[in-house]
Amino acid sequence: MRPKIYLFGDSITEESFNDGWGSSLATHFGRTFDIVLRGYSGYNTRWVLKVLDRIFPSVKGGDDEAPKAITVFFGANDASVPDGYSAFQHVPLDEYKQNLHSIVSFFKKQWPGTLVILITPPPIDEEARLCNPYIENPLTLPERTNDAAGSYAKACVEVAGECRCPVIDLWTKMQQFTDWKKAYLSDGLHLTKSGNKVVFEEVLAKLKEEGISLETMPFDLPLFHEIDPKDPLKVFEN
């Protein structure tokens, strides 16, 4: 069976196959891994903790089904400000940290050999959030702030250190580019094509650092250029 990489997170994960970082990974690893989507729009760490064993039920037959890697990408909803429009998605910072620890522990217990990669929430363009027609923000108070997202990103990096997991600090990485607000964010929170490209490249690099790449993983069946035009069936005889 082909090994798997799970993408676990909120809307930024759920939307990732819409010409985004998920479908780019699926294309890149098209003959190597199954990229499995487990994105839940709007969810925070408190909600997913309630259903973690329903999303990832333990498999009877041992670790056949253990994925090679899993990305854990939460925090954008947890970081909603506690007195704004999206307050019901807010999770206090300390609880977010504890929840991330619990999520990582769950995977480490279920799949000891699986690489768990944490991804911090992206930065927030507050002005763009204020223009979002789907969110009833009081005029000058966005429901998410960049400072809050930054605190959750920092906490995520800390948890990664404590759990010895690799982490992608997307909040910091994106803001290294001057035009990050327009270039990477479509509505001040979700990702543009370029923003998706950043996540794709960062995940690819992190996987490679941990020894997971096209160079190290077997392909599923011979590639076209490995097939001898003079005796095409030969390569299938093994």
Add this chain to the structure above:
Amino acid sequence: MRPKIYLFGDSITEESFNDGWGSSLATHFGRTFDIVLRGYSGYNTRWVLKVLDRIFPSVKGGDDEAPKAITVFFGANDASVPDGYSAFQHVPLDEYKQNLHSIVSFFKKQWPGTLVILITPPPIDEEARLCNPYIENPLTLPERTNDAAGSYAKACVEVAGECRCPVIDLWTKMQQFTDWKKAYLSDGLHLTKSGNKVVFEEVLAKLKEEGISLETMPFDLPLFHEIDPKDPLKVFEN
């Protein structure tokens, strides 16, 4: 576990997650199905028959792992002309028909309840094939012709009738649009964004005809709008 839909075919399937019909299906069914990619660039029905049980090994634990549906999309390589540049990919028409029967039988035996959807090869723009820098075509003889693709498409439709499988006659469907060559084909054979959209919509419609749609399948966990902002955890208690 979330039910699966397999996409099985040649390069037109392997490339389908590159902003194509595969990633569109994965986005559409993002909370319903896992869309699993089994595309093998350059392959014909003769080659895949040799490795079918390696691609789809029988599972010990019964039909837990039976996919809800599988698309079988071969013929574009089989239909290469027998004396052209891609002759080594050619499979005679009668053998193609027999091979398609064998592939369908394999799935029907392994997964009696799985919907098998056949897809015919797309039409060929011969002029565009002659301009393809990757193919050494003698000046006026393309390695694939539209007539040949049409014969294989017709054979595919016949096999579907004999097996009582639904079929998408892409060869006919695409040519109903006057500008099909430029609109749907990027190099005379592979699909543009619009060509991918045709396949996506046809697969979606065929699934729906067979009772497989967002309206009939359960979602994986409550959708965001189903979560009560006043008591968000309530919905997770079942």
